[in-house]
Amino acid sequence: MEVSRSNFKEHVDTVLKDIKTCSFISCDGEFTGIRNDNFRCMPFDTIDERYEKLKQGNMKYLMCQVGLSFFFLESDGSYTVKPYNFYILPSAAASTDDTSNFVCQTSCINFLTSHGFDFNKVFRDGIPFLKPAEESKALDRLMESHEKKQKSTFKSDKLDTPTSIKPVDEKFLQQTVLQIKEFLRTAAHGDKLNLESTNSYRRKLLYGRLGEIFGDTVTVEVMGIGKQRPLIVTKVDAERKKEIELEALNKKLRELEDAVGFSQVVKEISISGKILVGHNMLLDVMYLISQFLAQLPNTYKEFKPMANEIFPKLMDTKVISSTYLFKDNIEFNSLEEMNKILHTSLYQQIDCDYTNADAKFHDAAYDSFVTGKCFAIMSKHIGSQASPPVQDIISNSSLLNPFLNKLFINGLPDISYMNLSGAEAKVDRDHMYHITFPPSWQRSDICQVFYPADIYIKWIDTKSAMVTLQHRSDNKAAVLSGVTVTGVLSLVV
Amino acid sequence: MEVSRSNFKEHVDTVLKDIKTCSFISCDGEFTGIRNDNFRCMPFDTIDERYEKLKQGNMKYLMCQVGLSFFFLESDGSYTVKPYNFYILPSAAASTDDTSNFVCQTSCINFLTSHGFDFNKVFRDGIPFLKPAEESKALDRLMESHEKKQKSTFKSDKLDTPTSIKPVDEKFLQQTVLQIKEFLRTAAHGDKLNLESTNSYRRKLLYGRLGEIFGDTVTVEVMGIGKQRPLIVTKVDAERKKEIELEALNKKLRELEDAVGFSQVVKEISISGKILVGHNMLLDVMYLISQFLAQLPNTYKEFKPMANEIFPKLMDTKVISSTYLFKDNIEFNSLEEMNKILHTSLYQQIDCDYTNADAKFHDAAYDSFVTGKCFAIMSKHIGSQASPPVQDIISNSSLLNPFLNKLFINGLPDISYMNLSGAEAKVDRDHMYHITFPPSWQRSDICQVFYPADIYIKWIDTKSAMVTLQHRSDNKAAVLSGVTVTGVLSLVV
Missing domain, CATH: 3.30.420.10 (Ribonuclease H-like superfamily/Ribonuclease H)
Known part of the structure; x- marks a missing residue:
């Protein structure tokens, strides 16, 4: 499957x-x-x-x-x-x-x-x-943000809104506010008003302004995807607004479950x-x-x-x-x-x-x-x-x-x-040597240094290798004395 | 396209x-x-x-x-x-x-x-x-390895071959050598012998052994992909072997060109x-x-x-x-x-x-x-x-x-x-401040500290932001004296 x-x-x-x-x-x-x-x-x-x-x-x-x-x-x-x-x-x-x-x-x-x-x-x-730890952090964030919303009717004010707004944007804001006021005059609870598509900067300005002016009496929803998105304004009362927020919370909780x-x-x-x-x-x-x-x-x-x-x-x-x-x-x-x-x-x-x-x-x-x-x-x-x-x-x-x-x-x-559930096997590495040498060296050069011991060579790169004595019974001191006198090859301790 | x-x-x-x-x-x-x-x-x-x-x-x-x-x-x-x-x-x-x-x-x-x-x-x-620099390095490596091959009839001996070989593998090697000797007795130049599929460890052993015994008289080619691969042995003379190496070099040069x-x-x-x-x-x-x-x-x-x-x-x-x-x-x-x-x-x-x-x-x-x-x-x-x-x-x-x-x-x-092709525009950042503050702070807290100056806030995270005075003509010393006395918010220099 x-x-x-x-x-x-x-x-x-x-x-x-x-x-x-x-x-x-x-x-x-x-x-x-x-x-x-x-x-x-x-x-x-x-x-x-x-x-x-x-x-x-x-x-x-x-x-x-x-x-x-x-x-x-x-x-x-x-x-x-x-x-x-x-x-x-x-x-x-x-x-x-x-x-x-x-x-x-x-x-x-x-x-x-x-x-x-x-x-x-x-x-x-x-x-x-x-991960469970991330899930519980995300859950905390969700609940915190939900509680904040319940306490305040305004959006969190940590928004990048400038304290001064360009005249062309201010005009847009005022026109939209007028349009919504007109709509609210005759609308019943649950009635919807479609606003024209606008970009994210103006949407951000709009959230702030609508929160200040209309408080709990409207909700604003963004539709679709892309840079230009239409907005839908809905007339609500405070109780309905709470319900909507709870629905939003539940939706986010389901999304979190999916994310797990x-x-x-x-x-x-x-x-x-x-x-x-x-x-x-x-x-x-x-x-x-x-x-x-x-x-x-x-x-x-x-x-x-x-x-x-x-x-x-x-x-x-x-x-x-x-x-x-x-x-x-x-x-x-x-x-x-x-x-x-x-x-x-x-x-x-x-x-x-x-x-x-x-x-x-x-x-x-x-x-x-x-x-x-x-x-x-x-x-x-x-x-x-x-x-x-x-x-x-x-x-x-x-x-x-x-x-x-x-x-x-x-x-x-x-x-x-x-x-994983017990002691590790004991290993004895007395007969293993990590060596370095000039890059020009070949297998035969290394064998010569360790002669007469039989060795196993595991190359690490062109300048280093691991050498293992094949017979642990070899006299290690004698072998090593041969190694150290070369002056070119060296043991890494 | x-x-x-x-x-x-x-x-x-x-x-x-x-x-x-x-x-x-x-x-x-x-x-x-x-x-x-x-x-x-x-x-x-x-x-x-x-x-x-x-x-x-x-x-x-x-x-x-x-x-x-x-x-x-x-x-x-x-x-x-x-x-x-x-x-x-x-x-x-x-x-x-x-x-x-x-x-x-x-x-x-x-x-x-x-x-x-x-x-x-x-x-x-x-x-x-x-990149051109990598291309020329790769080219150097190719030529170097080709020249090495031309000088020596044996493969480079920097191979991970143990000096002692398991009896079962030794038997395999000896049988294969016999098989090739038999083949060479009657073969003409260019004749081919197919060996059975074998794994990479034995192929490696085989390269070494065949190089030692047959030198320039055979080439060995690995076919196919995967762990078990068949080998083809071809009877050649030294001149033909050089030709084959040149063909291999040309193939690698074309591959390098493709890689560019x-x-x-x-x-x-x-x-x-x-x-x-x-x-x-x-x-x-x-x-x-x-x-x-x-x-x-x-x-x-x-x-x-x-x-x-x-x-x-x-x-x-x-x-x-x-x-x-x-x-x-x-x-x-x-x-x-x-x-x-x-x-x-x-x-x-x-x-x-x-x-x-x-x-x-x-x-x-x-x-x-x-x-x-x-x-x-x-x-x-x-x-x-x-x-x-x-x-x-x-x-x-x-x-x-x-x-x-x-x-x-x-x-x-x-x-x-x-x-990119001239002097950069001069900028004056005397009126910009990088500030840090407690995470609980909101826009209004920051505005209060800078009051009566009009500011533009760019949030970096919940504990820091960049503040720009909207009017460069503001008395900066007066503004800053208000900032530093708070003791909670601090300026990052």
Whole structure:
């Protein structure tokens, strides 16, 4: 199901019900950008550094498509799946640069369009969102402005009106006032008078003047859009004017509810406490929180309890497929390859079909479906290997606990995941060196310096690299004495 | 004419010829964003400050649509006009965040889509661009890498290959080497061998190994896209290998030429020295330079000579229509209103028609057409008011000199333009005050403090404003003594 702003209201109740009643949820996001040059991820990052880099450098992009698949376990062991694509765009009403601006990275845009992504769905019809804290601020502002209006019959006087008005504008004001006085002489309550179209400057002057002269006896409504807009003056009494203001308030409250948009869905997932599955899902989780729910904290230490409270049961299929049960068969665990191998005769299959029209990778709904199905197959396999075998480990078994809240981390040779609900794996980096050298150096120059130790080189750029001793038992002092005497290459401590 | 990447090559020669042969050019840009919260424009900015704010805060957006209209004066005094829309997207090959990332501001996106803007034309088919300095850097890199290849028969060894290889991968390498040896035993020069699809890690291992073993006797080509790609091995001799490398170089040079894209058009406009007309064109000029030609300097002082050299004849219709010849009739000089009034019987009309399908405001081609036509009508009017009257002041008269290189500045009450090719207008701001006060203050509180002086208030936010004395002759010392005694309101110096 493709859901954008124009059909969001129609589907949101079903989606919220699906969240409440499903067995588990899988997700995938597409982004307008992914790389960050200013906070480059390095192979010797600690988990804390990696989190901070992603938080500082990557959250400027937009999660523009969210795929969610709801998996329902049937009595015969098969799953019914409901996959959704949600197209997302900030609301212009979120009025600061921070919340309504987002960055596009051309290579990412090219990647998405080459996979058929339709940016008009995002830009013309994206679903808005509003974090709960922003929602409550907006609500406060609404109520405050409503109360002010109730107290005073005049518009707030913080308007840019000059104390002197040009003769041509003054004439316009006086003519309009006369016209309204004439109208009020014979009009009944509720009668309307159409004024000619005029520009925003004169409309502003008019509001002030009409407030001063007519107070509670008329309302003025602007019609249409564009620079020149007609005005409608309606004769009212004070009671009716209050009613109109209440109607206006209710309209604004409904608009605010609409503006909350997709945040409502993410909030419901959080409240449900259901298992949320992703493949290499760290960025997805960070975006689901920071875009829709709450600002991310600055440190990983603060992020752990926050993520845990919001999504208590995260499952990353990239972590599960890397463990001893699967890694002999799944050599390269990209989503595509993992999916291919899990659908061979090595594994018991699961009966569930993709019902959307477009089944292609890098479409968020399809990727979330594949991720969820892979999770179901791997879970079944894990259950079948237990003694005694367990049929359904997703609903009621501790067999998944070893994978709970462990999120895959890319590109660290010695750390494969972060553990959001427990202690992190201990790593020893005594045998890793961050080195710098002249740009002319090649692999062989570096090998020579570390000779006779066998090394693994991870290039950072043309002037620096990370070197790992392949045998931790090597005499490090001896190796380093060889390094330091060169005088050209240096160790970064 | 709508021009995007897919038909740019087909039209670019005509466009370059149009630039050379037209009477004048008009332009208009559409942007993915316009506001900047961090460098807010204030009503008491100096010209230098305004330039710096725009340069620092606004250049992060993308000029995503450039409208150009070429006006050709015919012998009967009418104009033939060729209006173009160019859709623009950075090249992903411009590989730094600075040049390939751009920001979208939701309110601007909404504005454009509400006027029917098709973002897929930008995102799927935008014309790339490359500044001349970047082009020459890319060229240097290409030539350097080509020369390196010519010198060495091996691939550069700065590859992330481990010094130890997993047994399963080693087996794959050895099998492939055997397969190629077998092939070479009987193959003629030019014969090809298809290898099975494999992933990028193994392809990388393979390049290294094949280089070591087969040197100049084979070439290896990767086919297709995606993670798994087939390889083709071709038997060659050293001479043929050189030829292949030269072909590859030529292909890359052609790609570089394509990547220059729209920069070529802007460069040609600059070289032509033709009159370039815009309406409120400061941002257009800044973007035309900074996006397509060269980085903007930090200060306005440096910007003036640069802009002058690049575009020696700029004409801003917003400046022309604000002058005494027109301002009595053109009260609000937005493009729409100016256009409406210039098409009344007050002015001699110009015979020229819009030939594109979509004639609507906020479409860059149409806006550029309207701007150019307004310029032609105003020029005709200026010529008709001279004594003796001049028929065609655009081609050959000094009557336009008073407007040359004066660009409109928004929102400054006492400065209406910057003068790129001369001294700026002197301004006296002795009677203007930047004040701060408690957020609860209203207009009346401020008026009271300045009483009995008549003031004009320009609100900055709820806690600050700019106050201008309406009568410069007021005794400023007396006014200020009233201000400072309040102790709550304070003057910002």
